[in-house]
Amino acid sequence: MVSEYYFDYRLIIRVLPLFITGLKMTVILSACGILVALPLGLFVGLGRVSKYRFFNLPASIFMQSMRNTPSLIKVYLVYFGLPYLGISFSAFICGVIVLSIHTGSFMAEIFRASIESVSIRQMEASRALGFGDWHAMRFIILPQAIARAIPALGNEIVQLIKNSSILAVISVEELTYSAIGVAEQTGATYEVFTVIGFIYLFVNLIASLIIEFFERKLRVVTV
Amino acid sequence: MLELLTNNLPYMLKATIATIYLSSGSICCGLLIATFFGVLSVYGARTVRVLIRAYVYYVRGVPELVLFFVVFYLIPLLGIQTSKFVAAFITLSVWTSSFMTEIIRGAILSIPKGQTEAARSLGFTSRKSAQHIILPQTVTRAIPPLINEFAKVIKTTSVASIIGVWELTYAAKEISEITYRPLEIYGVAAVVYFILSYLVFILGEKTARRFAYKA
Amino acid sequence: MIKVINLNKSFGNLHILKDINFEVKPQEKVVIIGPSGSGKSTLLKCLHFLEEPDTGEIYIDGKLLGHKLTQNGRKKKMSKSEIAEMRSKIGMVFQSFNLFPHKTVLDNVTLAPRKVLRIPKEEANKVALDLLKKVGLENRAKQFPGMLSGGEQQRVAISRALAMGPKIMLFDEVTSALDPELTGEVLAVMRRLAQEGMTMVIVSHEMDFALEVADRMLFVDEGRIVVEGKPEEILRQKKNERLRNFLDRFVTGKEKFLSLVSKSK
Secondary structure, eight states, X not given: OOSSOOOOHHHHHHHHHHHHHHHHXXXXXXXXXXXXXXXXXXXXXXXXXXXXXXXXXXXXXXXXHHHTSOHHHHHHIIIIIGGGGXXXXXXXXXXXXXXXXXXXXHHHHHHHHHHXXXXXXXXXXXXXXXXXXXXXXXXXXXXXXXXXXXXXXXXXXXXXXXXXXXXXXXXXXXXXXXXXXXXHHHOOHHHHHHHHHHHXXXXXXXXXXXXXXXXXXXXXXXX | OHHHHHHHHHHHHHHHHHHHHHHHHHHHHXXXXXXXXXXXXXXXXXXXXXXXHHHHHHHHHSOHHHHHHHHXXXXXXXXXXXXXXXXXXXXXXXXXXXXXXXXXXXXXXXXOHHXXXXXXXXXXXXXXXXXXXXXXXXXHHHHHHHHHHHXXXXXXXXXXXXXXXXXXXXXXXXXXXXXXOHHHHHHHHHHHXXXXXXXXXXXXXXXXXXXXXXX | OXXXXXXXXXXTTEEEEEEEEEEEOTTXXXXXXXXXXXXXXXXXHHHTTSSOOSEEEEEETTEESSEEEOTTSOEEEOOHHHXXXXXXXXXXXXXXXXXXXXXXHHXXXXXXXXXXXXXXXHHHHHHHHHHHHHTTOGGGTTSOGGGSOHHXXXXXXXXXXXXXXXXXXXXXXXXXXXXXXXXXXXXXXXXXXXXXXXXXXXXXXXXXXXXXXXSXXXXXXXXEEEEEEOHHHHHXXXXXXXXXXXXXXXXXXHHHHHHHHHHHO
């Protein structure tokens, strides 16, 4: 029934070092994406909460358009399309841009939901104490909202790390790209991709632990 | 610009239909798998439950592209010859079933403990109480997040283009390479995905409202 | 009818029930009182085998709950369906009603008889409507639980338990979750049930009701039966300090409240 049903362990051990450069790139790429996505998400999320249409509408448009389109299409648009408008980025920068606006839009929704879940009672309480709206937001609502949002944000961070593998198509030399290269050269396709899968799982595990650490540190802030 | 569209829209629409086929097939299949696994993950034997959790953890944790490659190269090794489309269909079904299993599992566990107590106190066995009391209530709770998953499947079909499956993203890439007008072509593709995804979103809202009062 | 011998139950490190021994005779009404966390609910659940005791034996109508004796006289664990069958002889009503929200009132009452006892639909419906009539809710039969008030839901819950034809009824603080005006209607149903001769074990805070209905009362504190006796003895007790403190909280509170209410009038 099964033809080449063996797992070439020695091969895997030999090629593991080749994955390390790819892994490094994946980590750097994801980290940059996360560092841009978080503030972007917060900014857009705040805009979505705002009662002024000037902020609310663009935020809504941004969120709806980014959340309902595949990241691969965005990659192609940015990498192949923007040069026709005179804007040309390296593959890496394209990757960071796409990852951050894609994940950022989901993070915006998370921030919006957590801000709204805090504000109802707290806004009244802080107004009663004499805070202006913006001050109330900065000192009272946001800290709680951010603390509340961390688990969901953590989920999005894991999604971003997974999403980074798509960038292999524009030759960003991250983990999946190196996997494709090794698979092509050695022909051990199935083994290579299975191992890569586990490496991603490992990276996600590390990321989840880091996020849990932050969640625990900020747990005092939640009510 | 208009000429560009009129020349290529028919082709892209055909590709959209391929995308719709791929999506709906994977959704149905994934839903079936997930219902089975979801129920088992709560009521099954310990080994079964552990295996299902491992499966869910793996499939949800690996990037979709890697999953496509794994399935694509695994299938010939098992001695089966299929088209890329079928490989993609299998991958997407497996992928979405892992998320859906978690959703169904969560819905079952969210039923208040009192319901199980009441059922057992009336003499229902575990099986009968699941059949008549727990699982019917699970449906109501699971449907809104499940519909959310449908939209995700539609978007993830685009990754299949990377292994050579002919669907909307693949067609868009073909055309933009011929016509050298990536902005317009990918823009149209984005709009099509948006419409498909948004339609599912609206379906979700309407169904959620219909089921809301019952719970 | 009920015999509890050396019952012990722990949840992890918490030893909830300690050496419980008591008996309930047929048609007897026993009311159990005690502070929260004393294990009263757990005791009821053990009677129903919703919780399994760690040690001890519970006999319902002479049969050992949860185990059966083989020919050699050794204890063998009952199968799940056998346990389910034993459970159907005992009815239980819960503090949070636990009606099935996705079924009509009528279906709530008939579901167990139809699916567990396999009684045909028309017969089950007839019995159910009878029971609903006795609690005054037969005109709500086609409605869903969500449309009923708390007191109405609890009365349906009682009908639902009665539909299985139990010989014993267990009540776990069934009025505690209700607004005060609604408790009366539920207690009326329980009173009538008592008059009809049902064996009842009731966990409750309603002291007036206990005085009226109970043949015996048990005071449970920290997992033990501390005091046992006739209602008048228990409620007027001076000797046991813990019991006195417990009762003071109730009687004083209620008297205070009543006096406040009458003053404002």
